[in-house]
Amino acid sequence: MLEKKYNAQEKENKWLEYWKKNKIYEFKPDERKVFSIDTPPPTVNGKIHIGHIFSYSQTEMVARYKRLRGYNIFYPFGFDDNGLPSERLVEKEQGKKAHEIGREEFAKLCYKTTDKYEEEFQTLFSKLGVSTDWNIHYKTVSPATIKISQLSFLDLVSKGHCYHKESPALWCNECLTSIAQAELETKTIKTTFNYINFKTVEDGEEFTIATTRPELLPAIVCVFVNPDDEVHNHLIGKTAHIPVINEDVPIMADEKVAIDKGTGVVMCCTFGDQTDIEWWKKYNLPLKYIFTNDGRIIDEVPTYGGMKIKEARKQIIADLQNGGYVVKIEELEHEVQTHERCGKEVEYAVMKQWFIDIINHKADFLKIGNEIKWHPAHMHARYDEWVNNIAWDWCISRQRYFGVPFPVWYCQKCGEPIFAKKEDLPVNPLVDKPSIQQCPKCQGKEFIPENDIMDTWATSSVTPLINMRYGEKENYEKILKPMSIRTNASDIIRTWDFYTIVKSFYHFGQRPWDNIMISGFVMANKGEKISKSKGNSNAEPMQLINEYSADVIRYWAGSGRLGTDISFSEETLLRGKKLINKIWNVSKFIEMHLADYEDKTFNDFEYIDKWILGTFQEMEKGFIKYLDEFEVGLALNHLEKFFWNFCDNYIEIVKHRLYRPEEFGEIPRYSGQKTVYTILYKLLQDFSIFFPFITEEIYQELYHDEKSIHLTEIKPLKLDFAKEIENGNDIIDIISQARGEKSNKNVSLKTSIKNLTLSLNKELKEAIELAIKDFKATLFIENLNINEINDGYTIDKIELNLDIKEK
RNA sequence: GGGCGUUUAGCUCAGUUGGUUAGAGCAUCUGCCUUACAAGCAGAGGGUCUGCGGUUCGAGUCCGUAAACGCCCACCA
Numbered sequence: 001m002l003e004k005k006y007n008a009q010e011k012e013n014k015w016l017e018y019w020k021k022n023k024i025y026e027f028k029p030d031e032r033k034v035f036s037i038d039t040p041p042p043t044v045n046g047k048i049h050i051g052h053i054f055s056y057s058q059t060e061m062v063a064r065y066k067r068l069r070g071y072n073i074f075y076p077f078g079f080d081d082n083g084l085p086s087e088r089l090v091e092k093e094q095g096k097k098a099h100e101i102g103r104e105e106f107a108k109l110c111y112k113t114t115d116k117y118e119e120e121f122q123t124l125f126s127k128l129g130v131s132t133d134w135n136i137h138y139k140t141v142s143p144a145t146i147k148i149s150q151l152s153f154l155d156l157v158s159k160g161h162c163y164h165k166e167s168p169a170l171w172c173n174e175c176l177t178s179i180a181q182a183e184l185e186t187k188t189i190k191t192t193f194n195y196i197n198f199k200t201v202e203d204g205e206e207f208t209i210a211t212t213r214p215e216l217l218p219a220i221v222c223v224f225v226n227p228d229d230e231v232h233n234h235l236i237g238k239t240a241h242i243p244v245i246n247e248d249v250p251i252m253a254d255e256k257v258a259i260d261k262g263t264g265v266v267m268c269c270t271f272g273d274q275t276d277i278e279w280w281k282k283y284n285l286p287l288k289y290i291f292t293n294d295g296r297i298i299d300e301v302p303t304y305g306g307m308k309i310k311e312a313r314k315q316i317i318a319d320l321q322n323g324g325y326v327v328k329i330e331e332l333e334h335e336v337q338t339h340e341r342c343g344k345e346v347e348y349a350v351m352k353q354w355f356i357d358i359i360n361h362k363a364d365f366l367k368i369g370n371e372i373k374w375h376p377a378h379m380h381a382r383y384d385e386w387v388n389n390i391a392w393d394w395c396i397s398r399q400r401y402f403g404v405p406f407p408v409w410y411c412q413k414c415g416e417p418i419f420a421k422k423e424d425l426p427v428n429p430l431v432d433k434p435s436i437q438q439c440p441k442c443q444g445k446e447f448i449p450e451n452d453i454m455d456t457w458a459t460s461s462v463t464p465l466i467n468m469r470y471g472e473k474e475n476y477e478k479i480l481k482p483m484s485i486r487t488n489a490s491d492i493i494r495t496w497d498f499y500t501i502v503k504s505f506y507h508f509g510q511r512p513w514d515n516i517m518i519s520g521f522v523m524a525n526k527g528e529k530i531s532k533s534k535g536n537s538n539a540e541p542m543q544l545i546n547e548y549s550a551d552v553i554r555y556w557a558g559s560g561r562l563g564t565d566i567s568f569s570e571e572t573l574l575r576g577k578k579l580i581n582k583i584w585n586v587s588k589f590i591e592m593h594l595a596d597y598e599d600k601t602f603n604d605f606e607y608i609d610k611w612i613l614g615t616f617q618e619m620e621k622g623f624i625k626y627l628d629e630f631e632v633g634l635a636l637n638h639l640e641k642f643f644w645n646f647c648d649n650y651i652e653i654v655k656h657r658l659y660r661p662e663e664f665g666e667i668p669r670y671s672g673q674k675t676v677y678t679i680l681y682k683l684l685q686d687f688s689i690f691f692p693f694i695t696e697e698i699y700q701e702l703y704h705d706e707k708s709i710h711l712t713e714i715k716p717l718k719l720d721f722a723k724e725i726e727n728g729n730d731i732i733d734i735i736s737q738a739r740g741e742k743s744n745k746n747v748s749l750k751t752s753i754k755n756l757t758l759s760l761n762k763e764l765k766e767a768i769e770l771a772i773k774d775f776k777a778t779l780f781i782e783n784l785n786i787n788e789i790n791d792g793y794t795i796d797k798i799e800l801n802l803d804i805k806e807k
Numbered sequence: 808g809g810g811c812g813u814u815u816a817g818c819u820c821a822g823u824u825g826g827u828u829a830g831a832g833c834a835u836c837u838g839c840c841u842u843a844c845a846a847g848c849a850g851a852g853g854g855u856c857u858g859c860g861g862u863u864c865g866a867g868u869c870c871g872u873a874a875a876c877g878c879c880c881a882c883c884a
């Protein structure tokens with residue numbers, strides 16, 4: 001028997017245990033088709049916020065839907081614990097920088113810290129009812145993952161897509177590492193635009209250059225003006241004298257200079273920004289790099305050597321002012337590129353880095369993008385836009401400690417890279433030795449290990465390979481190439497999605513997944529993204545689960561359309577709470593009337609029963625259509641609408657028949673029983689996608705034909721009740737109007753109707769006559785008169801029996 | 808500056824391929840303790856579907872255009 005009140009906290013824990021014990025979500029290859037999900041391994045860097053709950057729940061619902069459609073679900077869970085995010089977390093918790101702690105000790109702390117958070121993550125996601133198979137979970141720093149990541153690297157090297165080169169790379173002098181274009185975040189900052197007077201060496205003519213970065217004056221290698229700039233083009237070919245620094249550089253022409261920006265005269269440094277780098281390459285300019293890796297001016301620069309970048313900026317401005325070279329200083333707000341992990345402005349550094357060639361294969365990546373079905377479709381445009389605008393090859397080396405090491409040593413004598421053998425992986429070049437004794441190029445016998453580690457994304461981008469156990473004898477390559485679906489939020493299309501496509505293309509020449517499902521964001525306030533750094537979310541997932549139950553949280557998470565931002569709403573939670581309560585109550589009611597029920601073949605359904613069965617069938621069609629597009633929110637909305645109709649209209653009609661067989665007959669009662677039995681079963685299945693706990697509780701109590709409702713299969717009805725649906729809806733409308741009359745008279749719905757006169761078209765008249773007992777009982781009708789008309793229907797007369805009102 | 812999205816009731820959102828009087832929840836108001844449910848039930852009020860123009864017998868829905876808001880990118884000399 002279902003209890004009077006549903007105790008969510010108690011039941012949810014009970015079913016969690018049960019699912020775990022009975023391995024309900026275990027993945028085992030069998031004859032069924034596999035539906036595989038490439039879920040984002042969350043970055044283990046602190047707390048899970050409501051945004052995680054939102055997007056992971058949506059993926060989870062897709063898994064449950066496909067399971068109910070008979071697929072064998074491959075649904076692993078990963079933790080992204082390697083790389084910079086983990087390092088920063090540890091640095092924050094320890095209050096010390098990595099280099100102060102020491103490489104080995106620091107790595108230990110990273111493992112310890114990420115383990116701790118992973119446990120918390122796992123507990124929370126479990127409590128939420130995530131139907132993942134925890135046996136196939138992975139971590140991005142485990143030996144198995146490191147091996148695959150290194151294997152991927154070696155494969156790309158052997159195919160010529162990965163190269164080691166001294167080249168300018170984006171550099172973060174807070175994190176002391178190079179970074180990739182995708183890790184940039186634009187930020188608006190306040191700075192000054194400084195107008196500085198220069199002179200030509202030849203004739204002492206003054207001209208002005210406006211710059212936001214006067215500290216780069218010692219790095220100037222030349223000055224550019226646009227050849228079409230009538231005011232300045234006579235300067236071309238002359239020599240500019242740099243004030244304060246006292247050096248001379250050539251004045252050159254380039255069309256890229258914007259005549260109307262600043263003064264129209266530009267100083268070119270190596271490296272101030274991307275244009276500088278372009279010019280450096282185009283005109284083969286000398287290299288004059290003046291920053292140290294930790295953000296100071298190099299000692300070789302007179303006066304300013306050793307100063308921090310910002311200090312030097314101040315000092316140079318002061319010196320320029322003293323010399324009378326400053327024309328004016330404007331306050332300026334502009335956008336700068338910052339490192340998304342720390343928020344500090346990025347610089348450029350020149351050193352040997354490992355790059356993956358992406359510039360030369362844009363067309364291939366676009367082609368793969370076209371082969372994948374995007375949900376919602378418009379997210380595809382974001383991907384294409386990103387690919388089209390890529391300006392740099394993907395720099396995958398990071399000058400950090402905690403991550404996947406490169407399986408590489410260098411010959412001390414000639415610098416030739418020596419790669420590890422595939423069968424020796426995973427290797428740590430700092431500890432392990434290369435398998436060869438001497439350099440194949442110069443016969444040198446001493447080797448230097450690669451100190452750098454790989455970018456986090458270099459590993460995250462191989463999650464499909466991790467899932468398929470790439471390189472292992474026993475693997476899932478056959479069933480996971482490609483995987484069925486990738487799911488993530490829109491912010492990492494340019495990183496995770498793109499890089500995964502890059503890797504998949506280079507390794508296998510094919511798409512990594514058939515589908516990609518992009519979720520939106522949870523907004524804290526209107527137009528404000530929830531983020532850990534802002535701390536603007538007061539919705540604590542664990543607290544919410546305890547207060548409302550996982551099913552209710554899932555109701556909120558499952559609302560809304562794919563790719564659309566939603567805001568956290570207490571109101572939606574309340575609505576979910578009411579819905580779940582209703583499911584419980586109607587199940588109790590149905591259980592009550594099924595005490596003597598035996599399921600057997602039966603075709604003699606009452607008219608109203610045909611109506612609701614047909615209506616359900618139609619609803620489920622739409623429900624399935626939405627879910628096949630992965631629109632879980634719209635599917636739920638659709639289902640919910642039917643469910644309230646079922647409760648408020650159908651149950652109100654059928655209850656009389658169920659309660660009083662002596663009045664209605666045993667067969668009509670059985671018809672009602674069979675109908676509620678059938679529909680509740682199907683409703684529970686459909687709802688189980690969203691509410692795995694309460695549906696399991698009711699299913700186990702009432703049906704129990706499988707070990708779990710989550711192992712049942714949705715089998716759509718195949719009835720032909722189109723007429724009954726149409727006329728049934730009209731009957732409901734008439735009932736509703738009659739109830740309205742009672743409401744308007746401020747009387748109870750139990751008030752009987754002394755006389756009701758209806759005018760109905762022929763078809764509807766016949767329908768009501770077939771459902772006459774139900775119809776009369778529902779409205780408490782004493783006398784009913786029906787006239788036949790050609791079209792439509794009207795209530796001609798309704799006379800309430802008000803005598804029994806008082807009591 | 809480029810790409811994409813959003814704009815529907817006081818609030819939060821649905822509205823399949825263009826087709827009767829545009830829907831739901833919350834809020835407001837009026838009633839009803841009806842043998843599952845008062846965490847409920849039955850009703851009522853509330854909308855020039857962001858503006859303008861077009862296609863069509865017919866537009867919330869299609870096309871063009873403008874605005875506001877949001878996301879991503881670029882510019883950053």
